[in-house]
Amino acid sequence: MQDLVVPLNHVLFVSTLLFTIGMLGLMIRRNIIFILMSLEVMLNASALAFIAAGAHWGQPDGQVIFLLILSVAAAEVAVGLGLVLQIQKRFNSLDMDDANRMRG
Amino acid sequence: MQDFVWLIPLMPLISAIFLMVFSSKLPPTTVGFFGTGSVGMSALLTCNLTWGYLKDPDLFTVSLWTWMKVGELSANVGFHIDGLTIVMMMIITCVGFLIHLFSCEFMEHDKSYARYFAYLNMFVSAMLILVMSDNLLLLYLGWEGVGVCSYLLVGFWYQHSSNGRAARKAFIVTRIGDTAMMLGLLILFTELGTLDIQSLVSSAQVRWQTGDFMPTLACLLLLAGAAGKSAQFPLHTWLPDAMAGPTPVSALIHAATMVTAGVYLIARMHSLFIISPHAMMVIAVMGVGTALMAAFSALVQTDIKRILAYSTISQIGYMFLALGVGAWTAAVFHLMTHAFFKALLFLGSGAIIHCLHHEHDIFKMGGLWKRMPITFASFLIGSSALAALPFTSGFFSKDLILLSAYQLEEFGPILWAGGLLGALVTALYSFRLVFVVFFGRIQTLPNKENGWRIGLPLTILCVLSLVGGYFTLPLSNLFPMETNSHPATWVEVVSIATPLFGLLVAYILFIKIPSRIPKSLTSPQENTISRFLFSGWKLDEFYDRLLVSPYVRSTSILLDEPLDKLYNTIVLVNQKLHKWLSFSQSGRMRWYMVSVAIGFIILLGIAIAIPRGLSEW
Numbered sequence: 120m121q122d123l124v125v126p127l128n129h130v131l132f133v134s135t136l137l138f139t140i141g142m143l144g145l146m147i148r149r150n151i152i153f154i155l156m157s158l159e160v161m162l163n164a165s166a167l168a169f170i171a172a173g174a175h176w177g178q179p180d181g182q183v184i185f186l187l188i189l190s191v192a193a194a195e196v197a198v199g200l201g202l203v204l205q206i207q208k209r210f211n212s213l214d215m216d217d218a219n220r221m222r223g
Numbered sequence: 224m225q226d227f228v229w230l231i232p233l234m235p236l237i238s239a240i241f242l243m244v245f246s247s248k249l250p251p252t253t254v255g256f257f258g259t260g261s262v263g264m265s266a267l268l269t270c271n272l273t274w275g276y277l278k279d280p281d282l283f284t285v286s287l288w289t290w291m292k293v294g295e296l297s298a299n300v301g302f303h304i305d306g307l308t309i310v311m312m313m314i315i316t317c318v319g320f321l322i323h324l325f326s327c328e329f330m331e332h333d334k335s336y337a338r339y340f341a342y343l344n345m346f347v348s349a350m351l352i353l354v355m356s357d358n359l360l361l362l363y364l365g366w367e368g369v370g371v372c373s374y375l376l377v378g379f380w381y382q383h384s385s386n387g388r389a390a391r392k393a394f395i396v397t398r399i400g401d402t403a404m405m406l407g408l409l410i411l412f413t414e415l416g417t418l419d420i421q422s423l424v425s426s427a428q429v430r431w432q433t434g435d436f437m438p439t440l441a442c443l444l445l446l447a448g449a450a451g452k453s454a455q456f457p458l459h460t461w462l463p464d465a466m467a468g469p470t471p472v473s474a475l476i477h478a479a480t481m482v483t484a485g486v487y488l489i490a491r492m493h494s495l496f497i498i499s500p501h502a503m504m505v506i507a508v509m510g511v512g513t514a515l516m517a518a519f520s521a522l523v524q525t526d527i528k529r530i531l532a533y534s535t536i537s538q539i540g541y542m543f544l545a546l547g548v549g550a551w552t553a554a555v556f557h558l559m560t561h562a563f564f565k566a567l568l569f570l571g572s573g574a575i576i577h578c579l580h581h582e583h584d585i586f587k588m589g590g591l592w593k594r595m596p597i598t599f600a601s602f603l604i605g606s607s608a609l610a611a612l613p614f615t616s617g618f619f620s621k622d623l624i625l626l627s628a629y630q631l632e633e634f635g636p637i638l639w640a641g642g643l644l645g646a647l648v649t650a651l652y653s654f655r656l657v658f659v660v661f662f663g664r665i666q667t668l669p670n671k672e673n674g675w676r677i678g679l680p681l682t683i684l685c686v687l688s689l690v691g692g693y694f695t696l697p698l699s700n701l702f703p704m705e706t707n708s709h710p711a712t713w714v715e716v717v718s719i720a721t722p723l724f725g726l727l728v729a730y731i732l733f734i735k736i737p738s739r740i741p742k743s744l745t746s747p748q749e750n751t752i753s754r755f756l757f758s759g760w761k762l763d764e765f766y767d768r769l770l771v772s773p774y775v776r777s778t779s780i781l782l783d784e785p786l787d788k789l790y791n792t793i794v795l796v797n798q799k800l801h802k803w804l805s806f807s808q809s810g811r812m813r814w815y816m817v818s819v820a821i822g823f824i825i826l827l828g829i830a831i832a833i834p835r836g837l838s839e840w
Contacts, residue, residue, distance in 0.1 A: 149812075215811075
């Protein structure tokens with residue numbers, strides 16, 4: 120497909136940027152909801168890269184993978200929000216470092 | 224009645240299990256009711272059985288089920304009832320019942336009341352299985368069962384480590400004998416192909432000649448087992464220490480029943496022992512030796528229960544003497560009378576200890592005869608029977624033993640003289656006990672009265688100790704006929720006069736001139752001989768040096784061997800690594816995330832660097 124409006128490189132750059140933002144969020148944030156959001160950002164960054172690559176080579180695989188990532192993200196949010204509720208109930212805070220019972 | 228024989232050992236067993244399961248939830252009265260009542264029921268059933276047997280004396284065997292069947296070995300759970308069994312069962316259940324009744328009051332304020340009765344019932348059950356069993360394997364089960372119960376009850380007050388040590392000593396020393404006995408059983412089984420007592424004995428008589436090697440070996444091994452259980456030299460050292468248990472336990476286990484199991488075993492296997500005159504000679508010499516040794520030790524003890532313990536060893540020595548000279552009836556007779564008067568003495572000492580703030584030292588007692596009349600009467604009667612004063616029960620049985628010993632060919636008179644010396648010392652120490660405890664100045668005042676549950680068993684045992692000598696045991700068709708010819712009159716006169724002489728000496732020493740009592744009889748640490756006797760002929764020290772300390776030393780050498788160092792190093796390295804790894808497991812999300820990122824970057828770097836490096840190379 121030669122008639123792609125946006126060049127592939129630009130899309131990949133945005134995707135990398137999103138991924139890095141998500142990763143930095145994971146490294147810096149302590150609030151568990153923000154951690155979940157960062158995860159979503161990372162997932163979507165990779166999904167974007169797949170879509171762009173699929174469009175670039177004119178293959179349907181990219182879109183298939185995108186659908187897969189979408190469903191994984193949905194499941195992840197469902198489980199993640201359940202965990203958030205439980206952690207809030209048990210530790211009375213949303214700080215991830217309070218739930219470090221498994222250390223050492 | 225024959226169909227219900229199995230109920231007799233089952234009753235105490237059920238009660239024991241019941242008490243163990245519900246121990247903490249039962250009120251003391253219920254515990255006492257079940258513990259004593261179950262043995263009482265067994266006693267009633269046994270009396271019924273005895274009544275039937277006396278009317279129509281025929282022996283019978285009840286086979287319940289096959290216990291195990293491996294190759295040629297098949298062992299039944301079955302009971303064989305004959306005169307000897309009946310005598311033993313009567314002693315165990317009736318004396319056992321009285322001691323249970325006594326315990327109800329003696330142990331009243333103990334926290335582990337239910338545990339105590341559970342052990343005691345289990346003991347009665349195991350002892351009944353021991354004497355009723357029709358084969359040696361089931362007998363061995365009962366034999367070990369009473370050993371375990373003895374261990375549990377000696378260490379009953381386990382809070383003091385010395386009691387635990389005494390319990391372990393009792394168990395380990397008897398185990399030595401038990402192991403020898405097991406070897407004896409194996410020899411009998413491989414040689415004769417059966418463990419059923421009746422068929423074993425009859426095939427032994429067919430198969431072996433008198434004086435063969437194999438029966439002698441088997442008999443000596445069985446004898447070692449009997450000596451361990453019955454506290455005979457050289458395995459007797461556990462009994463004085465076993466006095467750490469509660470006093471009624473000493474009365475039941477270490478005087479009346481368990482320690483006589485060895486005598487029972489030899490009497491039960493008498494047809495086998497007759498084949499081996501050497502083993503019989505060993506039994507007789509061992510009996511006399513133990514009787515003398517223990518009697519002299521009893522003479523200098525100051526702890527009331529240790530005196531009685533040594534006297535028990537000494538009296539069982541007499542039973543072994545009787546067995547050794549072939550006077551089977553006399554041995555069982557003395558077993559019975561000894562059960563009566565020694566249980567009486569132990570219970571009497573229990574009554575004193577109960578009232579005197581757990582005081583054991585006889586020189587801190589004194590003048591008690593007015594304060595505790597029933598106890599005084601029981602001690603007087605018990606000691607008279609122990610010393611074999613005329614017309615008490617002990618007189619008849621001991622006299623029978625001494626006269627039978629005299630009639631043995633060759634060594635008879637020597638054995639008789641040894642027994643006579645023992646009888647003199649017995650009279651001396653038993654009346655030393657009575658005179659020191661009940662006469663003289665009052666040293667400690669009794670702080671309470673004993674109730675009927677202590678008084679009644681004492682009274683009944685008093686009567687039994689007095690009239691027990693007139694019982695006729697239903698043993699006539701069980702043992703081979705013994706010679707009934709009377710030896711010369713002077714022998715009998717001397718045998719009767721010796722205890723009286725001992726009584727006189729004790730009277731002169733302790734009542735007439737108490738100021739001039741030899742120091743060695745009051746404070747045994749004063750001179751060398753009495754210190755030697757006090758420590759039980761230094762046998763404990765000897766065994767410690769010979770067996771215990773080499774063992775301890777060799778284990779301590781083996782404790783840090785070089786091979787262990789290697790394994791320890793591996794363990795140490797693993798522990799260090801574990802510490803480092805667990806440090807990285809900090810439980811912080813962000814820390815993990817950073818590690819993942821760093822790891823990813825490193826991997827990426829490698830992935831880029833390696834292909835480049837490869838192409839350059």
